[in-house]
Amino acid sequence: GIMGPQEAYDLIRALKSNVKVPVFLHTHSTTGLAPMTYLKAVHAGCDGIDTAISCFSGGTSQPHTESMQYSLKQMGYETGLHEKVLKEINDYFKPIKSKYVESGQMDAFVMGTETDALVYQIPGGMLSNLIAQLKAQNAIDKLDEVLAETPVVRKDLGYPPLVTPMSQMVGVQAVANVLTGERYKNISKEIKAYLKGEYGFAPGQVDEELIQKVLGDEKPMTTRFAETLEPIFEETKKQLAGLAYNDEDVLSYIAFPPVAEKYFREREESKTKVVDYIIQKKPEGTV
Incomplete structure (x- = not known):
């Protein structure tokens, strides 16, 4: 918004x-x-x-x-x-x-107008996720602090665009910073991967102290992360023989293995479900 x-x-x-x-x-x-x-x-x-x-x-x-x-x-x-x-x-x-x-599953706060989002530059979907995270940890009273912390985290990370998955990653880190009372005391594996370059190059300058704290002597990538990966499409396609119907299924599995596999198996099971039933002859004279 x-x-x-x-x-x-x-x-x-x-x-x-x-x-x-x-x-x-x-x-x-x-x-x-x-x-x-x-x-x-x-x-x-x-x-x-x-x-x-x-x-x-x-x-x-x-x-x-x-x-x-x-x-x-x-x-x-x-x-x-x-x-x-x-x-x-x-x-x-x-x-x-x-x-x-x-x-209480629908919070009245997220249904109202929150002009502070213009100051913090927090998209609507991200705001509702932040509220859900804080409510789950009984810390909704920390919302204002988290909102103020979010643009700080984004700046430190080199201003990544706040769309999925970066919005969730930035939001989770902002929540962690506020709840622990110390900035970057806890670092998620996703943020570490981002700092290594696995999510691509940051649009802006990433904070050097943060890189040093998280990566230590390890240096961020200077090439595209995809170039470090071995091609797996054809091999995965063979592994999914009988489960994957098309290339889209294969790509779904590569991106989300547990979710896709569960879906494939449930799809197969739905085709082979057996229903037991008995046909009884009605007694004569009944309708």
């Missing part, structure tokens, strides 16, 4: 001038900018925007579908959406939302 209207306009215009594929924009409502950002993006030629049905919209979610549809319709854009259907969808989900709010 930290992309502003003019940034969106300039970005979409540049993309539409240089690529031939449809351009979609995804942002969050955390800072309150999203509806304005979306309208400006549409003006620039954006082909699609991500929204959420109103009862689940706002905050770290997306702008409300109904209001965006209404606004775009007034401006002469055809969305293909129908108000009656949108109302039916929203009415269906209202009690479901209430259940999650009452149980």
Whole structure:
């Protein structure tokens, strides 16, 4: 939710001038900018925007579908959406939302506007993850400290873009720094791999003291990490014979081995499930 209207306009215009594929924009409502950002993006030629049905919209979610549809319709854009259907969808989900709010699974904080995100430059999805982490550790009272620590960690790491997985990595490190009371006392294996260069080169200058503290005498890579890896696609494809249906399955396994293998096996089991049943003849005279 930290992309502003003019940034969106300039970005979409540049993309539409240089690529031939449809351009979609995804942002969050955390800072309150999203509806304005979306309208400006549409003006620039954006082909699609991500929204959420109103009862689940706002905050770290997306702008409300109904209001965006209404606004775009007034401006002469055809969305293909129908108000009656949108109302039916929203009415269906209202009690479901209430259940999650009452149980505490949906935090009211993440559904509101948090303009501090503009100062800390924390995306909406990252903010909701930080809150979940702190609640899990009974440390939600440390949220303001973690928000202030996040841009410090990002600066030390050379300003990596705060998108998955870097947003989670930066967030986890910021939480660790605050909860331990000492900066970089605990370093995750992902941050260590990042400092070694396994996630590519940092956009900015990484803090030299941090590199020394984490890597010691080991030097960061000067080449692409991918160039140090042996090709494994064909070998993996052979290993997955009978489980992987296509190249996409093979790539899924390479990226997420445990998750993919579990999915493949469940997929196979669903084909061979046996159901036992008995057919009994009804007594004469019964219906």
